[in-house]
Amino acid sequence: MKVKYISAILCTVSLLGFEAFANRAVEVEEFYQTKVNEVLETRFPQTPFSVFVSVDTGRPATSRRDMRAEEKTTQLPYWYENEGETDPWERMDVPLGTLIKQVRSVSVNVKVDASLSDGELDELKDNLVKHLKLDPVVDRIEITRMNWSDQERFRDFKWVGGALAFSLLLLIGMTWLMSRLAINKLISGLSKPISDIGSSTQKFADKALNMATDMGNASRVNERKLSTVEKPNIDLPTDINLVEIRDAALELLDRNRHLFESPDADFIDFLERKGGADPIAMGSILAELKQDTLKSLFRFGKGSWWYKAIAQPAPLTALSLSLLGEIDRLRVRRHFSKSQNMENQMFREFALILHRVDEEKIEGFLRGEPLEKVGPVLSLLPRDQCLSLAKMIYPGQWAIFLSSETPKDWVLDADFLKEIEEKSLAVAPLRDNEEIQSFFEDLDLMSFLDSASPRDERDFYQVLPLDSRIVRERFPFYSVVDANDRQIKVISGLFSPHEWAVALSSCDTSDRRQVLEKLPERLKFQIIELFKMRNYEKWDEVEVRLVRRGITQAFLQESERLQTETDAIIKSDSPDEDGFNVDEAA
Template identity: 25%
Template sequence: MKYYFLGLFVFLFTILANAQIVSGEKLPRVAEVEEKLINDASSFLQRRFPNTPFIVAIEIDPLRRIASNTSREKSLPYYEFQGEEIIDEWDDQNISIYNLIPRIKKARVKIVIPSSINIKEVEDTERELLSFIKLVPVRDEMEVVQKTWQTSSNESIFDKIPGELILAATILFSAIFFTIFFKKSLRTINSNYTTPGNEGGARSSAMDMPSPVNATNRSTSNNPGMAAGDIHLRDPIKLKEIANIKIQDLIRDKNFPTLSDMILFAKMAETTPQSLGALFYEFPIEYQRKIFSLGVNNVWYTVFSEPGSLDDGCIQLLDRLLRIRENVAPGIWGSLLTQIWRLSDKAPDFLKQFKQDEVFAILFDMPKSFGIPLARKIYPGAWGILLTQDKKNFTLLDEKAKEIFRLAMREKPRFDISSLAQYHKDKDLIEYIQCAKVEVERDIYLTLPDDSFLTQIRPPFYKVFDGEPHLLQQIIGIYSIKDWAIVLFNTSHELRNKIIERLDSKKAYLLSSHLRNIDNGKIDITAQVAIRNSMAVTYKNILDSENKKQALGKNIASDNDDKLIAGIEKVAKATETNEKNDNDKEAA
């Protein structure tokens, strides 16, 4: 009997030991799912309680399939049953972890968190965590344990100082620092503007303080590399104030704008038209109209229609205009010089019709940078007269000056400020035509009237190919073969042949070579538009010169020209009267 109980005890102990060993073996996919859930729970707790320690432990019981490979005890005569092996999901290494989570039989979650977290937050955490890691509250168990943990103290002595005391100390030291800095800056300013008689520099009279304009000029002259007006000119309000002061000084000159003024304006228009436009809009409206009417080319429309913002370059330009004020002869003479300058490329052909003494009388008063190149084109063998002889040897009567002025106005009328509105209206069309094919451009221009604004501001380019053979031959010689290759790119063979037919074999081969190089590379649209516009203007000038050879010598005056001359003479007389009254007052 005793041996019977002993054997039974050994048998039961062996079964229990084997059961524990089997239950302690965890499937690899179960470990993967547990690790995934622990990582998700840890991520949730880190966001829920940042900078708070915690411990997460999760165990799951997998829901296994019970499969049998044995055949059924009873098989029907019409169905032959074969045993089928069923693979459990937890044994399949190809199934995703997300497909295994629904195959959880039960999950046990244990979280250890500090005791400082209140009960309400613990309850919310339990509910939200189970939902976050996709567990079922009714099926699964969750245990939250709160413990008191000792954390290492890394607090410095500054952490024990109240925040109010630190804020008060910061304000106090800032006030002391700015007070010392302000006093030092004030002493520096006083030392710069101290009268020579006071060595200590403690007193400075108001008369010795420079105006903003003078201070700006001195800063610019002493430091050529610095922007005019130093750092204060970066303030747009200060820029506007200084510009207005200088503009008021500038328009006191009754002859403004003179030829020298317009040349400086034109140079700035080529480089920074937006800044120049911002400067012009600071002038009174009557001077805006006057300056716009004296524009030399179509860049003037960009200047007045697309203004930017004032910058240091505007102030520097005003300083230069104020420094180069010159005595201009009153009456028609100053307007004649400006009008000759406005003719630009047309000026040589225009002046050739007059006597040499009359032309040199005009060129002597022109700037040398414009007068000498113009004289070389008109009189290639006699232009040195401008450098070797005296101006007094050449005179031009007022009546002859008026006649030349009338003809110059007919050659190139002044710009009308009202045309700006039309420019805004046709701006998109102009940009489209500049990049369109020659055939499209021809159709658009033929639709418009001959005196349309578009034809005036942008001469048609297609007429270069449709013109007389001798005119086409003349313009072919003006531009290089490379320019013609850029222009003829993406044009029809008919247009190309009109140019190639008038070239010798060497230039024709060179043109074809340039075209092949452009085909292999990339065309510069900006360069193509610029050359096309230049050719259109050049051809128009050549055509006008041919059409007006007979009419240029005739003295044909219009009512508008007579009114303009009368207005110029009226202003000149008023200026002379004012100057005479001022001289009488000074003498008295």
């Protein structure tokens, strides 16, 4: 019994000693730290943070040295019945809630990222006080900002900068390597042609002599081409610019807008003459008109220049200003020579319809009618056309139209006007919008043919009808490809190697080789090298169209020159009416 009693005493003492070494303050700190983590993870889920919590229990702090000193102190196994109760902070059976109530103060230290604003930090502090049920007077919450995100961004920037620098160095190295390879390939490619050129120097010299002779002929073609260009006689200040020209042109156009909106036969005749001579300049004026006005003028027009003027309008230039100046003078003249008949809309439209008919057919309409009946009708036409028809219909009485006064017995017959109008419309009907639409369709097809291969161009010209506008007005480029050596050599010096390469880039291999064989050796070599540099790729379609049109125009002029010379030679060799040759007789 005595041994059992001693054993029980020893177990009790050891249990009390174990509880004495237990410290429940750490559990309270972990509880508060868990709550703070929950608040931060809920409010700022993607933001880094750190939390440190310490609690003040009111007990004296015990260091490790004190604990080691207590371990060295000998504790005798005696039991004192009057000993007081154990401290609850050292007991394991006390609930955590009871211990939290006995905490004097709580200190929370939170470190967050510097990207959070002051408002967010104040909100976080209030949430921690409410969620942890802290006392703002006793407890302390400290929030510190840390530059963690800036350090991460700087680390990412270093990686990206390093990758870019490495890529740049790699690109420079690859460029240098490719340039060296290209130079070596170019040197090896030029070695053989240069040696071939050196071996064929004599042959090239002979061909160069022939080319010099042909170039002399080509220079004469250019001189004749430049001499045929008429320079407009425009007296304008030398310092005037395009803006001032446009302002002056628009002012004149606005002043004479009534002429365009209510045209008569004289005005349409003026447009036909000036537009036929320079459709681009007239088109720049027509482009500034309203759509209804332009349709009305086109309806009464008769020349083919209208299509080019409407389809290819240019900006207002000095030529446009000169034409508007003439229109302004025509308006002033119209004020002083305006007749009462031209004030009538019906008479004015009749004159426009009759003006579109050829004079021979008008003569057929009016021949045999009395002068008193035909005279008022002819007076509605422009003066030059009126006098021309009067001399044809009334050879002995046409002088009466020279008088400025109209005979009193001349009265317009409405029924006779209607009869002549019906005959005129049957012979020369007015234009409609379908004609201009058809023109634009032909214009699109011409634009396609200007950059198409000669093989496709031949196929189109074989199926197009002979009366087609494209066949009548456009000279095909495949005629240049099929030309003889002499014609090609004459026009070869008019264009640079780059222009020839651009024109031949749209040709098939066989057509391109056919043209190259007819060109001089040096020009041929330069064109081939240009193709090799571009790896036989096509040039821009707009540039191809412009260059091919220029080459086609030069070839057409050279063909006309050769035809003229041939006709002159045939004429000089042909015998005269008596059967003798003129040169032989001389």
